[in-house]
Amino acid sequence: MRAAVVALLDAGNNVILDEMPVDATIMPAWRKALTGYDVRWVALQAPLEVIEERELERHHGRHLGNARGHYGHGMDGPFDLVLDAANLTPTERATTIATL
Template sequence: MTRVIVLNGVGSVGKSSLAAAVQALSEGPLLHVAMDSFLEMLPEKLKDHPDWISYVMVDDRVEVQVGPVGARLLDGMLGAVAALADAGCDLIFDAVMDRERVAACRARLQPFDAVFVGLVAPLEVIEAREAQRGDRKIGLARAQHGRVHVGVDDDLTLDMAELTPEAAARVLCERFGL
């Protein structure tokens, strides 16, 4: 049965680094599908547009607001992940999802052997990484931190402040037989 490993966590928690480490360690090939790749498909003029996805500063947080066209993009992203799995591709999907989006993802991936891995770290660690990256809006992680894992029942939770991506990959691969 097709395997789908869903990595869910706040921006800058280490999803992409973990995905690369799992790909290197896994016995079989796993495609890495990243939410960021879908967002990068937008033309520059629409990357902060209320119909698509916009970023609004609220106090010390950058809130992400998804407009009607952005919602279609996110739904299409889940459809693309499901289509790859339906074609028999094992994959790692890395995303930032709240409870509602996780529920939609679970429903779309129900026909497959999907596991949900929550990636966590203390806010100060994530904010330091966010600042070091230089490609993120400062305050985005703070806004996501209090919402991403609320009400979400993951199959495995990994603390990415305590584990290197390689150590986390070993745990994940051992736990799910990759």
């Protein structure tokens, strides 16, 4: 996927990537692949209880335990923006990100 994103950027496209790091190698690999590009790094954070509650509400593609298993991976920054996903609506988060 990193090669595809780099190809899109090299072709002049803007890209918004939503990544859920599944282990500690994911974010360093993205940061290395995107070195030299104009990137805004955004982290969405919420307490584990909130994420697990939302996981229970999803029906399509639901794999119980992913929230706990992936919690905290890739959150070692640095980030241009850190948002509280527990208390902001999706629209509020998108609007804030769009102002970067």
